[in-house]
Amino acid sequence: MAISGIFLIIFLLQHFIINITSVFSESIFNQFSHFMGTNFVVQFIAQPILILGVVFHFVMGFVLDFKNRTSRKIKYVKYKGDANASWMSRNMIISGLVVLSFLGLHFYDFWIPEMNYKYVEFLPDDPNRYYDELTHKFEDLTKVVIYVISFGFLSLHLLHGFSSSFQSLGLNKYNFLIKIIANIYAIGIPLGFSFIAIFHYLNS
Amino acid sequence: MRLKLKIWRQKNSQEKGEMVSYNIEDISPDMSFLEMMDVLNEQLTLKGVDPVAFDHDCREGICGSCSMFINGEAHGPDRLVTTCQLHMRKFKDGDTIYIEPFRANTFPVIKDLVVDRSAFDRIQHAGGYISINTSGNTQDANAIPIEKNSADKAFDAATCIGCGACVATCKNSSAMLFVSAKVSQFSLLPQGKVEANERVLNMVKQMDEEGFGNCTNTGACEVECPKGISLENIARMNRDFIKAKISK
Numbered sequence: 001m002a003i004s005g006i007f008l009i010i011f012l013l014q015h016f017i018i019n020i021t022s023v024f025s026e027s028i029f030n031q032f033s034h035f036m037g038t039n040f041v042v043q044f045i046a047q048p049i050l051i052l053g054v055v056f057h058f059v060m061g062f063v064l065d066f067k068n069r070t071s072r073k074i075k076y077v078k079y080k081g082d083a084n085a086s087w088m089s090r091n092m093i094i095s096g097l098v099v100l101s102f103l104g105l106h107f108y109d110f111w112i113p114e115m116n117y118k119y120v121e122f123l124p125d126d127p128n129r130y131y132d133e134l135t136h137k138f139e140d141l142t143k144v145v146i147y148v149i150s151f152g153f154l155s156l157h158l159l160h161g162f163s164s165s166f167q168s169l170g171l172n173k174y175n176f177l178i179k180i181i182a183n184i185y186a187i188g189i190p191l192g193f194s195f196i197a198i199f200h201y202l203n204s
Numbered sequence: 205m206r207l208k209l210k211i212w213r214q215k216n217s218q219e220k221g222e223m224v225s226y227n228i229e230d231i232s233p234d235m236s237f238l239e240m241m242d243v244l245n246e247q248l249t250l251k252g253v254d255p256v257a258f259d260h261d262c263r264e265g266i267c268g269s270c271s272m273f274i275n276g277e278a279h280g281p282d283r284l285v286t287t288c289q290l291h292m293r294k295f296k297d298g299d300t301i302y303i304e305p306f307r308a309n310t311f312p313v314i315k316d317l318v319v320d321r322s323a324f325d326r327i328q329h330a331g332g333y334i335s336i337n338t339s340g341n342t343q344d345a346n347a348i349p350i351e352k353n354s355a356d357k358a359f360d361a362a363t364c365i366g367c368g369a370c371v372a373t374c375k376n377s378s379a380m381l382f383v384s385a386k387v388s389q390f391s392l393l394p395q396g397k398v399e400a401n402e403r404v405l406n407m408v409k410q411m412d413e414e415g416f417g418n419c420t421n422t423g424a425c426e427v428e429c430p431k432g433i434s435l436e437n438i439a440r441m442n443r444d445f446i447k448a449k450i451s452k
Contacts, residue, residue: 064418064420067417067418068375068376068377068378068417068418068420070309071308071309071310071376071377071378071415071416071417072307072308072309072377072417073309074307075307076273076276076304076307077210077212077223077302077304078275078276078302078304079276080275080276080277081375081424083276083277083281083427084277084373084422084423084424084427084428085375085422085423085424085427086422086423089420089421089422089423090375090422092420160421160422163421164420164421167421167435167438167439167442168419168421168442169442169443169446170439170440170441170442170443170444170445170446171439171443172436172439175436175439
């Protein structure tokens, strides 16, 4: 869980860096997107590894949650979980399920049309199509609201998951620093993604 | 103080248990929680009712015997204390107090509030020691220089009394805090480093075989631990475990 989590955290940062360019420059965003969408290593090596990483992370999450739920068959009559642990740490399965559902929508919006364009219909290469495709998706307010709520749950997931990954790997030598970076990342990145969605909606 | 107690009663490990209500009066705020239980048991005995079975021994917070889950928290609402060191002044007159045994599949109930914590003993047997030849040529421990920081951390880990509050508190019933304390108290010292790899692998293997849940780093164990055992021990054990696996 920890290794796949850190892998996805790095991927998310890279995804954000590319997406935030859409706010500043249409051409830079198109250049980045065209590179990512046509580069052989990205498409046929990095992309399958990423998909495997995502599948591994959520399947292991389900397995872990099931095993842990069944480790106490007789439950307490009174259990004060909030007295000693954060909501985020106790409900990773809930925030994770919301993020997983969001991934389904995100794939439907972007990944499936992209695969269809390139590998099913074999449409001609157009390096300038990406910006319009992105902004077109955020013309719908309902979708923007769903995206923003999902990013909120992503933030909750990361607020525990980021530092937890390092703890699980025993890499907590600079624990205080890790927690600061984790909190900045966990709030900053989802906030940034929400900003991108709202920005394009307001400019549509 | 006048209190309403809701206590888990279970005749033995085979029969099903249930929460039973008792009213108790004239409880002094200066009593310890176990003294309050003693008063209840005296009253029950006089009425001819089977007294509530609960574990206790030293009653000064060092043996780790008392193991009650009080109002949803291991050892009750106070911090850094065992049940025997919890005082009734932490409650208000008229309160309803829920008293349950430490719950986990690995801690089966023997009777009422008494649970079988022998899974911890088996984990200890798997490696919670150092093998030193005591045939007369043992080196004086004081002759081995140990860095102050390491000595302090080893000592802090060694203060774990094995009460099981970490398992009882953890939503996953994980024993990582206990095992990591028992691993760390040796792995931080030169005498314990010799068998460090073997120890961590064997103790973690035994922990898994016992059926404890997995650690998801909620940190609840550290908060509820009566000895304040740090989560740092879990990270250290994870690190030691990965190193031992690689070097195997």
